[in-house]
Amino acid sequence: MNINLKIWRQKSDHQDGGLRSYRLENIDPNISFLEMLDILNIKLVKEKKDPVAFDHDCREGICGSCGFMINGRPHGPQKATTVCQLHMRAFNNEDNILLEPFRAEAFPVIKDLSVDRKAFDRIISSGGYVAVDTGDVLEANSIPVTKEDADEAFLSSACIGCGACVAACKNSSAMLFTAAKVSHLALLPQGEKEGKERVVNMVATMDEEGFGACTNTGACSAECPKEIGQTNIARLNREFIKSKI
Amino acid sequence: MSIIKLLTSSVGRKILMAITGLSLSLFMAFHLFGNLFLFVGEAAFNGYVEKLHKLGFLIRIAEFFLVLFVFSHAYSGILLWLKNRKAKKIISSYSKENTSGAAKYAAFTGSIVFIFLATHWSTFWYKFNFDMRGMSYYYVVTESSVGFGSPLVSIFYIIAIALLGYHLKHGIASAGQTLGIVGTKYEKTYNNIAAIFWFWIPLGFISIPVWFGFLVRVI
Numbered sequence: 001m002n003i004n005l006k007i008w009r010q011k012s013d014h015q016d017g018g019l020r021s022y023r024l025e026n027i028d029p030n031i032s033f034l035e036m037l038d039i040l041n042i043k044l045v046k047e048k049k050d051p052v053a054f055d056h057d058c059r060e061g062i063c064g065s066c067g068f069m070i071n072g073r074p075h076g077p078q079k080a081t082t083v084c085q086l087h088m089r090a091f092n093n094e095d096n097i098l099l100e101p102f103r104a105e106a107f108p109v110i111k112d113l114s115v116d117r118k119a120f121d122r123i124i125s126s127g128g129y130v131a132v133d134t135g136d137v138l139e140a141n142s143i144p145v146t147k148e149d150a151d152e153a154f155l156s157s158a159c160i161g162c163g164a165c166v167a168a169c170k171n172s173s174a175m176l177f178t179a180a181k182v183s184h185l186a187l188l189p190q191g192e193k194e195g196k197e198r199v200v201n202m203v204a205t206m207d208e209e210g211f212g213a214c215t216n217t218g219a220c221s222a223e224c225p226k227e228i229g230q231t232n233i234a235r236l237n238r239e240f241i242k243s244k245i
Numbered sequence: 246m247s248i249i250k251l252l253t254s255s256v257g258r259k260i261l262m263a264i265t266g267l268s269l270s271l272f273m274a275f276h277l278f279g280n281l282f283l284f285v286g287e288a289a290f291n292g293y294v295e296k297l298h299k300l301g302f303l304i305r306i307a308e309f310f311l312v313l314f315v316f317s318h319a320y321s322g323i324l325l326w327l328k329n330r331k332a333k334k335i336i337s338s339y340s341k342e343n344t345s346g347a348a349k350y351a352a353f354t355g356s357i358v359f360i361f362l363a364t365h366w367s368t369f370w371y372k373f374n375f376d377m378r379g380m381s382y383y384y385v386v387t388e389s390s391v392g393f394g395s396p397l398v399s400i401f402y403i404i405a406i407a408l409l410g411y412h413l414k415h416g417i418a419s420a421g422q423t424l425g426i427v428g429t430k431y432e433k434t435y436n437n438i439a440a441i442f443w444f445w446i447p448l449g450f451i452s453i454p455v456w457f458g459f460l461v462r463v464i
Binding site: 069071072073103104105106168170171172173200203204206207210211212213214215216217218219222223230231233234235236237238239240241244 | 251254255256257258259260325328329330331332333334335339340341343344345348349351415418419421422423424425426427428429
């Protein structure tokens with residue numbers, strides 16, 4: 001298949017960027033989207049041109065490194081799929097494909113499609129962990145957790161922190177990410193102890209980092225490659241209110 | 246964390262918006278209850294307004310809180326809107342297909358509703374309180390030029406209330422999320438009650454100009 005790419009090229013956050021057009025021919029529809037970009041980059045290097053920078057690591061959809069906007073949607077058109085798990089067969093021959101980085105004030109562009117998502121790490125370091133000493137490994141059932149809570153906590157913990165929620169949000173809000181982290185710990189007895197400080201500190205850091213506020217539009221969950229649900233945000237709000245009562 | 250710090254965080258501001266918004270919605274139900282006396286007849290409506298007037302001081306206190314709620318709701322909304330604008334970077338291809346219209350235009354519909362409220366206070370509220378000159382309340386609403394005697398007033402009223410309903414469609418659902426009701430066993434009941442507030446109550450308000458402003462003149 002042949003495709004026409006338009007890719008956002010930007011040398012650094014301080015320099016202006018712009019869209020450049022590239023054409024690739026005879027692309028195997030069964031290769032992944034990132035492999036297609038690898039082919040483009042090999043071509044660019046051979047032509048002694050600057051290759052397109054993009055983030056990736058595991059290419060198995062579990063690390064959260066990859067991600068950019070494909071035709072205006074984070075991780076592209078396929079539901080519940082990271083960009084590394086997207087294949088060229090999701091597109092048609094002679095398609096025009098527009099690639100842009102995940103954009104938000106809190107995500108400065110490093111280069112081209114690669115953005116700095118360290119703001120997420122700083123949200124995590126402000127409370128997304130359990131600091132109380134839980135001692136040695138215990139017998140599995142000594143801390144009872146209901147099946148429902150375990151399942152819910154697991155679904156929340158599936159967040160890979162890729163930043164698609166921020167990119168999907170019209171307000172560049174990091175609520176879904178923060179809520180997933182708060183939720184997954186709030187549902188488990190180990191996390192409960194520090195629940196109050198956790199939610200307050202993580203929300204404060206989220207605000208300081210310059211993310212927008214959630215207006216409950218639900219666009220984040222619709223685009224999330226791990227399908228993190230809106231109930232996480234409601235749970236964060238509940239935890240926040242509870243921390244004050 | 247102090248209460249000030251709580252209320253100035255993004256989640257805190259939204260909780261404030263949710264509480265003030267829901268309180269104003271409850272007031273709307275009460276307001277509609279009074280308005281529906283128009284359909285009972287002139288004596289019934291005038292009698293109801295007189296009764297409210299007799300409460301005097303209590304009404305002034307209620308009005309103070311209503312205005313305070315309207316302004317704190319709008320103030321928080323504007324601050325969040327500004328924060329969100331700052332957080333955003335323009336993206337040429339950005340798709341909004343996953344954001345509902347009611348959510349996208351909540352700030353816009355809210356602004357129109359605010360303009361409507363300002364005219365509502367400067368006409369009906371002002372007249373009812375200070376400028377009756379012996380007229381019947383019923384007459385002011387149904388026949389006078391500040392009321393539904395003017396087709397322009399009727400049309401603006403209908404549009405503004407329809408937009409208010411649209412505002413509440415997102416607003417009440419959003420408040421349910423902000424107050425953490427979503428995902429609990431109360432979610433279904435809450436959503437059912439929400440439909441009364443964003444659909445049936447605005448429809449009730451709209452029925453008044455539709456009837457007194459237009460239908461009654463044709464039939």
